[in-house]
Amino acid sequence: MSIPEDFFKNLEQYSELSHREKEVFLEIFGRSKNRVNVAQELNISESNLGTCLTGIYKKFCITGNGPVKESRLREYLNKRYSLQKPSGDLTTDDVDDSIDTLVQEIRKQIKPYIKEKCGTMRVLDMPKPIELTGKQGIYTNVNILEAITGRRRLKVAELMQSCDHDNFERLGLSGVKQKRVSGLEVVQRYSKLMVLGKPGAGKTTFLKYLAMQCIEGTFQASRVPLFITLKDFAEAAKKPDILKFIVQLLSSCGETHASAEVEKLLKQGKALVLLDGLDEVREEDTKRVLRQIREFSDLFHTNQFVITCRIAAKEYTYQSFTEVEMADFDEKQIAIFAQNWFQLTDPVKSQRFIQKLKENEPIQELASSPLLLTLLCLVFGDSGDFPANRSELYQEGLDVLLKKWDAKRNIEREQVYKNLSLQRKEDLLSQIGLTTFEQKDYFFKQKTAEAYIADFIRNLRNADTDPEVLKLDSEAVLKSIEAQHGLLVERAKGIYSFSHLTFHEYFAAREIVANSAWESLVEHITEIRWQEVFLLAAGMMRKADDLLVLMKSKIDSIVAFDNKLQYILDTVYNKFLSVKYNNKGAGVRAFYLEHALFFSYSAIDSCGEFARAFGFTDYIDPEIDFDDALTDALEMTDYDYQECFTYALSLNLNLEPEFQNLLQKLKEQIPFQDNPEKRIEREDKIIKKWLNQLRELIIKYRKICYREELNDEQIELIWNYYNANLLLNDCLNSDCYVSREVRDKIENSLFLPIKIKPC
Numbered sequence: 101m102s103i104p105e106d107f108f109k110n111l112e113q114y115s116e117l118s119h120r121e122k123e124v125f126l127e128i129f130g131r132s133k134n135r136v137n138v139a140q141e142l143n144i145s146e147s148n149l150g151t152c153l154t155g156i157y158k159k160f161c162i163t164g165n166g167p168v169k170e171s172r173l174r175e176y177l178n179k180r181y182s183l184q185k186p187s188g189d190l191t192t193d194d195v196d197d198s199i200d201t202l203v204q205e206i207r208k209q210i211k212p213y214i215k216e217k218c219g220t221m222r223v224l225d226m227p228k229p230i231e232l233t234g235k236q237g238i239y240t241n242v243n244i245l246e247a248i249t250g251r252r253r254l255k256v257a258e259l260m261q262s263c264d265h266d267n268f269e270r271l272g273l274s275g276v277k278q279k280r281v282s283g284l285e286v287v288q289r290y291s292k293l294m295v296l297g298k299p300g301a302g303k304t305t306f307l308k309y310l311a312m313q314c315i316e317g318t319f320q321a322s323r324v325p326l327f328i329t330l331k332d333f334a335e336a337a338k339k340p341d342i343l344k345f346i347v348q349l350l351s352s353c354g355e356t357h358a359s360a361e362v363e364k365l366l367k368q369g370k371a372l373v374l375l376d377g378l379d380e381v382r383e384e385d386t387k388r389v390l391r392q393i394r395e396f397s398d399l400f401h402t403n404q405f406v407i408t409c410r411i412a413a414k415e416y417t418y419q420s421f422t423e424v425e426m427a428d429f430d431e432k433q434i435a436i437f438a439q440n441w442f443q444l445t446d447p448v449k450s451q452r453f454i455q456k457l458k459e460n461e462p463i464q465e466l467a468s469s470p471l472l473l474t475l476l477c478l479v480f481g482d483s484g485d486f487p488a489n490r491s492e493l494y495q496e497g498l499d500v501l502l503k504k505w506d507a508k509r510n511i512e513r514e515q516v517y518k519n520l521s522l523q524r525k526e527d528l529l530s531q532i533g534l535t536t537f538e539q540k541d542y543f544f545k546q547k548t549a550e551a552y553i554a555d556f557i558r559n560l561r562n563a564d565t566d567p568e569v570l571k572l573d574s575e576a577v578l579k580s581i582e583a584q585h586g587l588l589v590e591r592a593k594g595i596y597s598f599s600h601l602t603f604h605e606y607f608a609a610r611e612i613v614a615n616s617a618w619e620s621l622v623e624h625i626t627e628i629r630w631q632e633v634f635l636l637a638a639g640m641m642r643k644a645d646d647l648l649v650l651m652k653s654k655i656d657s658i659v660a661f662d663n664k665l666q667y668i669l670d671t672v673y674n675k676f677l678s679v680k681y682n683n684k685g686a687g688v689r690a691f692y693l694e695h696a697l698f699f700s701y702s703a704i705d706s707c708g709e710f711a712r713a714f715g716f717t718d719y720i721d722p723e724i725d726f727d728d729a730l731t732d733a734l735e736m737t738d739y740d741y742q743e744c745f746t747y748a749l750s751l752n753l754n755l756e757p758e759f760q761n762l763l764q765k766l767k768e769q770i771p772f773q774d775n776p777e778k779r780i781e782r783e784d785k786i787i788k789k790w791l792n793q794l795r796e797l798i799i800k801y802r803k804i805c806y807r808e809e810l811n812d813e814q815i816e817l818i819w820n821y822y823n824a825n826l827l828l829n830d831c832l833n834s835d836c837y838v839s840r841e842v843r844d845k846i847e848n849s850l851f852l853p854i855k856i857k858p859c
Contacts, residue, residue, distance in 0.1 A: 103177065105131075111180075112401075112419065113159045113160050116159050117155065117156060117159060118152075118155065121152045124138060124152040124153065125156050127141065128153075128170075129174060156173070157169045160173055160176065161390070163387070176395060179399065199364065202361060202365055203324055206324045206365065207315065210315070210324060210326075210350065210353050212353065213353045214311050214312065214325055215315070218232065218309075218311040218312050219232055221305055221308070224471075224474060224478060224500065225478060226478065230441075232309060232312060233309065236444060237440065238437070238441060239309050241282060241283065241284075242283040242426060242427070242433075243426075243430075243433075244282070244283050244424045244426065245279075245281075245427050246278075247278055248411075248424075248425050249278070249425055249589075250411060250412070250589070250590030250591065250592065250593065251592075251593055254592035255592075256543045259591055259592060259595065260542070260543065280430075283309075284310075284313075286424055287310065287404070290422040291404055292397060292404075292405045292418070293406045293407070294408075294409065294418060294421045294422065294424070295425075296408075296410070296411045296423060297410065297425060298410065298469070298589060298599065299410060299471065299585060299586040300500075301469065301471075301586075302426060302470040303377075307327065307406060307408055308327070310325070310406065311325040311372070314372050322370065323371055323403075323404065324370060324371050324372065326349070326373050327374045328373070328374065328375050328376065329376050329380075330376060330377050330378055330380065331381055333345050333389070334385035335382070341392055342392050342393070342396040343359060343362065343396065347359050366400040367400065369403050370403070371400070371403040371404070372404045373396075373403055373404065373406070375393065375405070375406070375407040375408070376408050378393075378407055378408065378409035378413070379410040379413030379583060393418075394418065397420065397421075401420070407421070410583050410586075411425070411582065411583065411590070413583040428468035429467065429468050429469070429470060429473060434457070434464075434468070435450075435454050437470070438453045441474075441477045441481075442477070442481070446481075449480070456485065457476075460486065462490065463486055463602070465601060465602045466494075466600055469600075471501075472500070475496065475497055488835035489835035491639040491640045492835075494603065494606045494636070495606075498526070498587075498603070501586060501587060502526070502585055520577075524560070527556075528553065528577075529587060530608070530614065531552065531556055532552045532556075532588075532607070533598065533603075533604055533605075533607025535552060536552075536604070537633070538608075542601070543592075543595050543596070544595070545595055546578065546590075546596060547594075549578055549596050550571070550574040550578055553573075553577050554570040554571065554574040557573060557577070558570060582596075586599050605636060609632075609633045609634075609636035613641055616646075618647045621634065622650045622654045623654075625654050625655065625827065626823070626824055631827050631830075634827055635827075635830060639834055639835055639836050641836065642837065643837050643839070644836040644837060645842045648828065648831060648832065648842060648846060649842060651824075651827075652828060652849065654824075655821065655824045655825055655828060658817055658821045658824065659817055659818065660854050662814060662817060664808060664810065665821075666854060668808060668818075669851060669852065670853040670855075671696065672693045672696055673851075674803065675692045675803050675804060678803065679721070679724060681720075681723070683717055683724070684715035684716065685847075685848065686714045686848070686850040687712070687715040688711075688716065690711040690713070690716060693851050694710040695731050713826060713829055714829055723753060725751060726748050727798075729744050729745070729748035730744070730745070730748045730794070731798065731805060732744040733745040733748070734795055734798070745766075745767070745770070749764075755801075756801060762797055763797065766790070769790060771787050829850075
């Protein structure tokens with residue numbers, strides 16, 4: 101077959117060849133000259149000629165030995181040229197009518213298959229499939245990042261700028277600042293697309309959605325959607341090429357189409373070729389499948405191609421494909437997904453689901469992954485809430501990523517973990533998790549991660565401790581953790597982090613529990629960033645007594661050596677002894693401590709919230725209600741102080757006669773009772789004077805609202821004490837198991853000065 105020289109020069113691969121390779125390519129394959137003549141004409145040695153041919157075969161992905169390569173490349177070139185040649189004497193209109201008829205025939209034929217294969221989704225423990233599209237469809241529009249996150253050339257310091265770790269805003273939904281583009285928009289923009297993403301990012305669902313939109317006529321209606329699971333193609337009997345596989349697929353749908361008809365369809369660019377799960381192809385099939393995809397997409401380059409693959413899963417080079425990344429769900433997408441999920445069973449539940457997520461930031465982080473969001477919906481659907489013991493929920497999420505997600509779809513990954521069991525994989529991640537968390541390394545360099553991995557596998561039985569072997573093994577293990585489970589991800593070139601801060605905290609807590617490292621943990625009791633680790637550790641323990649007792653001791657030591665703070669606690673305790681109450685004793689002490697701190701340090705501005713955390717209930721105890729109303733009057737702005745003060749007097753407590761008389765006189769002196777709307781600066785001063793009189797009475801007769809000037813160091817200590825007690829209380833009220841004896845001992849000794857023994 102005579103092929104015009106322009107055909108060779110217009111090939112994509114031709115532009116990738118060096119100048120010398122182009123000359124050799126045209127002489128041997130375009131002009132059919134033998135090697136000896138070509139070497140003479142180009143004045144090069146046969147060795148140099150062989151080097152040029154090796155480069156040419158590599159660009160065209162031709163494998164084999166010697167003459168086999170040459171004949172394979174000639175066959176490829178002849179086949180590609182034959183597909184581009186016009187045939188017969190048909191007019192353009194005739195060709196258009198013919199191809200349109202063929203497209204409609206095949207679309208009609210394949211529609212039932214596409215609807216069955218792509219019309220529903222069923223993952224994890226879903227009891228039945230859910231429709232993907234339509235009024236009751238679960239599908240949520242996805243967004244795409246056009247720049248691959250892990251290929252950005254950023255430094256650790258630049259990544260840290262997205263997280264304010266002084267206030268410890270959590271990594272997650274706000275972690276990626278790149279522009280997001282609609283998935284459909286990206287497909288329309290690029291004819292050849294490689295969609296990368298973490299495990300469970302929604303890649304397959306996105307491809308199914310494209311197939312459904314196409315077959316329903318709302319997207320690329322003039323094309324035939326061809327949805328191919330690459331694992332099925334790779335393992336098909338007799339190892340057909342992609343063209344034959346498509347012919348077989350169409351035949352399985354009903355009518356038989358000859359290869360010539362399918363080639364005609366593809367030659368005219370009338371197919372939307374969707375190739376799903378490049379990462380799911382077995383290692384022994386990878387090279388063949390990669391070569392098949394390259395040859396097929398080159399031969400039929402006028403079609404639309406979309407391939408999906410996990411990030412870091414395969415080494416490939418497709419020069420003509422644009423690579424993009426699936427973005428995590430944002431808050432809006434999470435809400436839409438939840439609404440779609442619960443619309444059939446309980447529409448109101450979706451609102452409760454979203455509200456519960458907002459109340460629980462660590463769980464909300466997980467919802468950014470479509471797979472883990474599905475898990476959360478399944479869990480919430482059963483009970484209408486998330487488990488009180490969050491560690492159990494996180495463990496279930498890890499089980500999904502570590503084993504269930506692949507197992508449910510019969511995916512077998514290459515064993516590069518050096519026979520690490522599931523337990524050992526979690527041990528490895530736990531060791532990395534605690535080490536990096538202790539060092540505040542939320543982002544860490546690839547070499548650092550590999551060093552941690554090498555240190556772990558070095559100690560395994562039968563491990564090869566040769567430094568070079570350990571280096572190679574640690575590199576392979578890191579890439580496998582990223583590709584297979586998505587628990588470590590590359591955030592920038594050579595910089596890694598855990599996929600979610602939630603999992604980072606979980607693994608840190610798991611390592612602490614495994615080593616009973618309570619003493620080292622309680623050293624961090626005043627650090628806000630460790631709070632979730634404390635809660636998770638308590639929830640994981642068989643019995644949390646030792647940890648909670650150590651926490652209580654450490655909390656008391658925060659203020660133990662400051663006389664002024666001990667004086668405040670002593671005053672609070674005396675006040676506690678002087679009132680009658682039905683509330684929990686710890687709640688009453690918390691109530692009076694909070695009021696004391698409010699007037700000592702005005703930044704504590706939520707009186708009552710702290711006490712309620714310790715079981716305090718408003719309006720049960722008249723005496724405490726009276727104190728609360730009076731102090732509320734001191735806090736109020738405008739003229740609400742009048743209402744609070746009047747309410748306090750209406751309680752008719754049996755007060756000291758002198759105090760009762762002074763309060764009555766103060767009531768008669770309330771400023772501007774008849775004209776509360778009129779306000780001028782002079783009146784404000786009068787009101788403040790009246791409130792100061794009230795404050796003096798409260799201090800003298802109710803023993804509260806005293807003023808204590810605290811220096812900066814004392815303010816920091818009391819805040820640490822305040823927050824650490826809240827953490828201890830959260831642990832006590834979590835789903836952790838603690839003996840009744842220890843629980844009572846701790847609750848009875850909360851907010852006591854050191855010299856006072858527990859009740």
